[in-house]
Amino acid sequence: MHILLTSHQQYVIATAMSYLDSSLGATNTLGVLLVGKPGVGMSTCIEQIKNCTTRKYLNLHAIDSHSGHGLGGWLSNTFGLDDVRCTMNLRVSPALTKMLEIIGISLLVLEDAHDVNSPGHRARALDKILEEFARLKDKVSSMKLLMTIQAAEMSGAKYNESELSKLFDIIFVRPMSHEDLLLFIQEVYYKDIEALARPVLSERAIYAISEFSNGSIGRALFLIDVMKRHLKSFQNNGWGEGDIVEFISRFQR
Numbered sequence: 140m141h142i143l144l145t146s147h148q149q150y151v152i153a154t155a156m157s158y159l160d161s162s163l164g165a166t167n168t169l170g171v172l173l174v175g176k177p178g179v180g181m182s183t184c185i186e187q188i189k190n191c192t193t194r195k196y197l198n199l200h201a202i203d204s205h206s207g208h209g210l211g212g213w214l215s216n217t218f219g220l221d222d223v224r225c226t227m228n229l230r231v232s233p234a235l236t237k238m239l240e241i242i243g244i245s246l247l248v249l250e251d252a253h254d255v256n257s258p259g260h261r262a263r264a265l266d267k268i269l270e271e272f273a274r275l276k277d278k279v280s281s282m283k284l285l286m287t288i289q290a291a292e293m294s295g296a297k298y299n300e301s302e303l304s305k306l307f308d309i310i311f312v313r314p315m316s317h318e319d320l321l322l323f324i325q326e327v328y329y330k331d332i333e334a335l336a337r338p339v340l341s342e343r344a345i346y347a348i349s350e351f352s353n354g355s356i357g358r359a360l361f362l363i364d365v366m367k368r369h370l371k372s373f374q375n376n377g378w379g380e381g382d383i384v385e386f387i388s389r390f391q392r
Contacts, residue, residue, distance in 0.1 A: 145319040158308040170284035175312030178355025196246035210271040253292030314354025341380045347387040
């Protein structure tokens with residue numbers, strides 16, 4: 140399946156790969172941290188990095204941290220090592236390091252790390268996970284952590300941006316640009332078997348899509364897809380610029 144990537148996403152993926160391979164990043168960091176607003180495509184970047192890396196990885200899920208057992212709980216559940224859960228906050232179990240060595244895992248992936256600190260659960264669960272991972276990396280130096288966090292949530296950790304930059308190679312993922320939006324419109328709206336039957340999008344319509352998207356790739360793709368489905372359902376019905384702009388405005392109310 141072809142994945143449409145912006146030039147910036149390609150840069151983020153290539154840079155993250157270089158950091159993980161230690162050819163560009165600092166060898167003493169915990170790993171790579173992607174930071175951006177919701178919808179800027181961090182999950183897409185993560186998927187591409189996992190597909191391209193030579194490292195064997197293990198996905199961690201923020202919701203699993205709500206048990207309060209942190210990284211030790213995750214790994215004990217994954218590998219069935221009961222002593223990991225109890226001792227990870229103090230030391231790294233030799234059984235765990237041996238298991239990681241046998242399986243060959245050298246990359247842990249945690250998306251939406253800010254969700255670890257969800258209301259009603261441990262307020263500093265993410266801090267505990269980072270501390271536990273640092274202990275693990277002391278024992279398994281090749282281990283890396285690939286993590287995403289929303290920019291607005293960085294203050295949720297006890298570490299500020301300057302401190303996080305000492306722990307991670309940080310890549311800031313920027314919002315979708317106007318050029319990116321034009322790329323998605325060209326590739327998603329105009330390039331399929333039914334494109335010739337659709338009305339051409341005017342600058343006014345493109346501006347309306349941009350306003351709705353507000354820099355979010357996810358919102359832009361959602362709206363373009365809804366427009367395509369609607370036009371197909373009504374056989375375009377002689378739609379003009381005003382009809383398209385009015386349709387888009389329904390989602391902004």
